[in-house]
Amino acid sequence: MARHDSRIWPECTKMIGLLCLVSSILLQHGASGQRVKVDQEVTSYPGQTVNLRCAFADPTGVQLSMVTWMYVPEPTQDPVNIAVFLPGNEPSYPNSPVKGRVSFVPSPPKVDSPSIQITDVRMTDEGKYACEFATYPGGNVRGTTQLVMLAKPENSASPVTVVAGTKPITVASCKSANGQPAAEISWVTTANGNYTTKQQPGTDNTLTVISEYIMVPTPNDNGKEITCVVSHRTLVKPESFKMNLAVQFAPQVTIEGYDNNWYIGRTNVALTCKANANPPPTTIQWKSTTGEFPPAVQVSENVLKVQNVDESVNTTFFCEVNNQIGTTKEQFGILVREPPKNPSNAGVVAGAVIGSLLALLLVAALIAVLVTRRRRQQQGYRANGGSDMKTRIFGGGKKASKNGTNGGAGNGGGNNNGPIYVYSESSPIQALGEKNNHQLITMGGHPEVVSTTPTAQDILLSNELDDAEKRKFDELDEAENYDHYNPGGPIHLPRSIRDQEMIGEYDDDMESQRDGSVISRTAVYV
Numbered sequence: 022m023a024r025h026d027s028r029i030w031p032e033c034t035k036m037i038g039l040l041c042l043v044s045s046i047l048l049q050h051g052a053s054g055q056r057v058k059v060d061q062e063v064t065s066y067p068g069q070t071v072n073l074r075c076a077f078a079d080p081t082g083v084q085l086s087m088v089t090w091m092y093v094p095e096p097t098q099d100p101v102n103i104a105v106f107l108p109g110n111e112p113s114y115p116n117s118p119v120k121g122r123v124s125f126v127p128s129p130p131k132v133d134s135p136s137i138q139i140t141d142v143r144m145t146d147e148g149k150y151a152c153e154f155a156t157y158p159g160g161n162v163r164g165t166t167q168l169v170m171l172a173k174p175e176n177s178a179s180p181v182t183v184v185a186g187t188k189p190i191t192v193a194s195c196k197s198a199n200g201q202p203a204a205e206i207s208w209v210t211t212a213n214g215n216y217t218t219k220q221q222p223g224t225d226n227t228l229t230v231i232s233e234y235i236m237v238p239t240p241n242d243n244g245k246e247i248t249c250v251v252s253h254r255t256l257v258k259p260e261s262f263k264m265n266l267a268v269q270f271a272p273q274v275t276i277e278g279y280d281n282n283w284y285i286g287r288t289n290v291a292l293t294c295k296a297n298a299n300p301p302p303t304t305i306q307w308k309s310t311t312g313e314f315p316p317a318v319q320v321s322e323n324v325l326k327v328q329n330v331d332e333s334v335n336t337t338f339f340c341e342v343n344n345q346i347g348t349t350k351e352q353f354g355i356l357v358r359e360p361p362k363n364p365s366n367a368g369v370v371a372g373a374v375i376g377s378l379l380a381l382l383l384v385a386a387l388i389a390v391l392v393t394r395r396r397r398q399q400q401g402y403r404a405n406g407g408s409d410m411k412t413r414i415f416g417g418g419k420k421a422s423k424n425g426t427n428g429g430a431g432n433g434g435g436n437n438n439g440p441i442y443v444y445s446e447s448s449p450i451q452a453l454g455e456k457n458n459h460q461l462i463t464m465g466g467h468p469e470v471v472s473t474t475p476t477a478q479d480i481l482l483s484n485e486l487d488d489a490e491k492r493k494f495d496e497l498d499e500a501e502n503y504d505h506y507n508p509g510g511p512i513h514l515p516r517s518i519r520d521q522e523m524i525g526e527y528d529d530d531m532e533s534q535r536d537g538s539v540i541s542r543t544a545v546y547v
Contacts, residue, residue: 057164059152064169067225070140072126073166075152077133087155088135092117093165094148103150108132119146144170144201144226171255172227174200178249178262183238184346185270189214192242192266193234195249199223202254206232210247212266213237243268243299271347272298276340284358287330292353294323294340301344308339330357 056078065071077085087107091100103117104125112125122140130136139146147170153163178195192214197204200223208216214236223229234247249262278292296302305323309315315333319326327334335357341350 057152057154057162059164059166062167062169064171065142066171066173067142067144069142070138071142071168072136072138073150073152073168074136075134075164075166076136077154080133083159084157085132085154086157088130088132089153089155090123090135090137091151091153092119092148093151100151104135104137106130106132106135142168142170144172146170147201147226170201170226172199172201172225173255174198174204174227174230174251174253176204176251176253176260176262178264180247180264180267182267182269185238185240185242185268187237189235189237191233191235192238192268193247193249193264195232195234195251195262197230197251197253199225199227199229200253200255201227203228204230204251204253206230207250207252208232208234208247209250210234210245212242212245212247238266238268240268240270240273240297240299242266243270267299269299269346272296272302272342272344272349274340274342274349274351276338276351276353279353279355281356282358283327283330283334283355284360285330285332286360288328290327290330292325292338292340294325294342294351296323296342296349298342298344298346298349300346302342303345304341304343306341308341310337310339332357 058074058076058078060074063071063073073090075088075090077083085108087105089102089106090104092103093100101117102115103119103123104112104114106112106125106129112129114120114123117123119139122142123137126136126138135152147168149165149167151163151165153161155161174197176195176197178193180193181191183190183192192212193208195206195208197206203220206216206218212234214234216232216234218230218232221229221231232249236242243266245266247264247266249264250259251262252259274294274296276292276294278290283290294305294307296305307314307320307325309318314320315331315336317327317329317331317334319328323340325338334355337352337354339350339352341348
């Protein structure tokens, strides 16, 4: 710091003596001013009492000869003394805007803490107040307090009724009146526009702020929400004013109800005239290009009714709507068509078609299930017959047909509605007898039944059997009591043949064929 002063001092000696003196006074004032303790800012509302505090921090070694409070309304104006105190004398209050309302607190004050108070403060009392001490040997020192007067504004907002057009105009206004300090205003809306803000003097040294929202109004903007937001120091939170734009416009007319299917003979159809307007429509009128309405037409307010469509309805109708802004006319041409030749209910037809298709699908599915089940039953029956080495082909009854259709192998491979006995090459075979070149073959006391390939007739007969018939024939097959095979013993005939021999009816068992042969009714010849 000493090095810095050594450089400045030679330069200072070259300056004009007056400038050096002023610099010294300012330095001294700044150093001493730090010893005066005051509030930087004090706020108050009109009508209240405000205290302006002042104190000399360390009076040791300093003589305080006088204290003066001054009002500095503007930086360019001279200060005005409002309170003076000389130790040992009574305080004095010179003429000033606050005379009669200003006093020392306490009174008389202490010379090192000469605070004052102003009662019934006014908005015009706002400004700077300086507390100045006259000291020896330091000279005069002061501290300054800014008195801020607050005034809560009166806020309001309202839409401006306008007519839709093509030029920007004010559609809403927001006002913050008689506030201190000035309020801040902003807008929130979906409308396409902007706003302007201006200030003007209010009452008692206050300020009034006015903001206007400007846009080109259209019918679609009518009713849109717009909000004015006012912010001020005296408000805990910003104050909002919600409103709706008011845009007036001539009626917008639409005609509804025509479905392009008005045919001769159709009944109870109507046209409706709908209008969107602000202000609301005053009149709605239907008119016709022919001047008069057809006999089938009736008009009721905004509805044009047609009781029965005919050729006279094939015309153009007008709907005319009026309001305070203007008149709008909308026309609509009706095209009457020929009556349908085969009127039908499309829904019923479609339902019938769909129902028929579903029924066919159901029947087809049922048939498929039955066929599949029948095939499985046939396969199961054949499998059971092959597993126990028994094959029985059944016809229409126990006795063979006399016409030879179910003859032996020589007659086409049919059967005589009895069991087919065949032989196995690995077993001993004995012939019971031979008649007309047909041989009955058995095996040592017990016939060996071998599965053979059925003929077409056998398959048809077998397929006609149901489950109950199959069980019936199975029981019959099991009921037949065959003599078991006894190796080395005599060959025994089936019980049915033995019974016939015992009662003498064996000859009745034989049956003559057309070719002159005689065969047994109960045995099958291979």
